Amino acid sequence: MPFINLLTEQVIRVPLASNNKAAVLRELVQLLKDAGKIDDFEATLKAVREREDKQSTGLEKGIAVPHGKTAAVTSLVAAIGISKAGIDFIAMDGKPTHLFFLLIAPPNLPGPHVAALAEIAQLSRSHDLCARLINANDAKEALKILRKE
Amino acid sequence: MNNPIRKILINIDGTEQSIVAAQYAICLARLCSAELSACYIVNIKALNELVRTGIFLKEEQEENERELETDADNYLRYVHELGMAKGISIIKIRGMGSPNQEIAKLIRERSIDLLVISELSRIGSRRDEFYDENERAMRSSPCSVLVVKNAEYVTHLYESLV
Numbered sequence: 001m002p003f004i005n006l007l008t009e010q011v012i013r014v015p016l017a018s019n020n021k022a023a024v025l026r027e028l029v030q031l032l033k034d035a036g037k038i039d040d041f042e043a044t045l046k047a048v049r050e051r052e053d054k055q056s057t058g059l060e061k062g063i064a065v066p067h068g069k070t071a072a073v074t075s076l077v078a079a080i081g082i083s084k085a086g087i088d089f090i091a092m093d094g095k096p097t098h099l100f101f102l103l104i105a106p107p108n109l110p111g112p113h114v115a116a117l118a119e120i121a122q123l124s125r126s127h128d129l130c131a132r133l134i135n136a137n138d139a140k141e142a143l144k145i146l147r148k149e
Numbered sequence: 150m151n152n153p154i155r156k157i158l159i160n161i162d163g164t165e166q167s168i169v170a171a172q173y174a175i176c177l178a179r180l181c182s183a184e185l186s187a188c189y190i191v192n193i194k195a196l197n198e199l200v201r202t203g204i205f206l207k208e209e210q211e212e213n214e215r216e217l218e219t220d221a222d223n224y225l226r227y228v229h230e231l232g233m234a235k236g237i238s239i240i241k242i243r244g245m246g247s248p249n250q251e252i253a254k255l256i257r258e259r260s261i262d263l264l265v266i267s268e269l270s271r272i273g274s275r276r277d278e279f280y281d282e283n284e285r286a287m288r289s290s291p292c293s294v295l296v297v298k299n300a301e302y303v304t305h306l307y308e309s310l311v
Contacts, residue, residue, distance in 0.1 A: 002281060055206055065204045092203055110216040111163025111192070115282065118195035121202045 012139035058091030166267035172307035189221035
């Protein structure tokens with residue numbers, strides 16, 4: 001399933017209220033919980049934190065791809081957070097992160113999990129798309145940008 | 150006229166939809182007395198890309214590669230059982246690399262007449278047309294491609310095959 005098909009306005013937060021890494025992860029997982037995509041908030045957050053503890057998923061050029069695997073989900077779920085101001089996510093280039101793509105997968109779906117992450121990697125290569133997303137005013141606009149791309 | 154479908158290849162990609170495609174291909178193989186092969190290509194290209202971009206750590210790449218290999222074996226075993234249940238022997242092929250390129254290679258090497266793939270995902274953006282692996286396999290296939298739709302009907306077709 002393409003990454004875009006995992007997204008609805010309910011799982012896109014523009015702008016993020018958080019101003020630090022730990023809070024961003026909580027806010028994104030809470031989005032999934034509020035949208036009814038997950039039941040177990042703590043287990044999901046733990047999976048993401050454990051991965052971040054090994055090494056930050058903050059990439060270059062203001063993008064981060066926090067992800068994790070947990071039996072708390074039965075299918076792939078995703079959320080997006082956008083911060084115009086930027087948040088210190090311990091990124092590879094040391095710069096603030098503006099775009100957060102969260103992906104959670106169950107342990108038994110390696111194919112779709114890898115495919116969705118590969119798609120996010122492709123997305124993140126489009127500087128124009130990322131710039132337009134960062135400038136989106138709300139979730140509706142962000143989703144429209146992603147669908148038009 | 151000779152039978153135009155003598156060798157069929159099914160692309161199994163770890164989705165339920167690809168199992169439905171396999172059921173259809175089994176029915177078709179019976180009808181055409183065709184040789185049936187099933188391939189699962191472990192997407193090494195995507196894993197390498199994820200490490201290159203920094204999304205995956207090396208240990209995640211290795212872990213996912215192992216999981217994908219196990220997934221491939223499990224799915225191919227299941228598809229083989231589906232075939233055997235209907236008297237069709239399926240050749241299992243586990244490959245590694247870029248799925249669409251490896252599938253095109255298999256088609257050429259094995260003189261496949263027909264590639265059977267699962268229903269294409271709903272296109273959520275123009276980008277999907279270029280990056281969806283099933284879509285790419287369809288576009289790069291050197292032989293004709295059959296896209297299997299209507300899971301309910303196909304499952305009924307498969308189950309009623311005696």
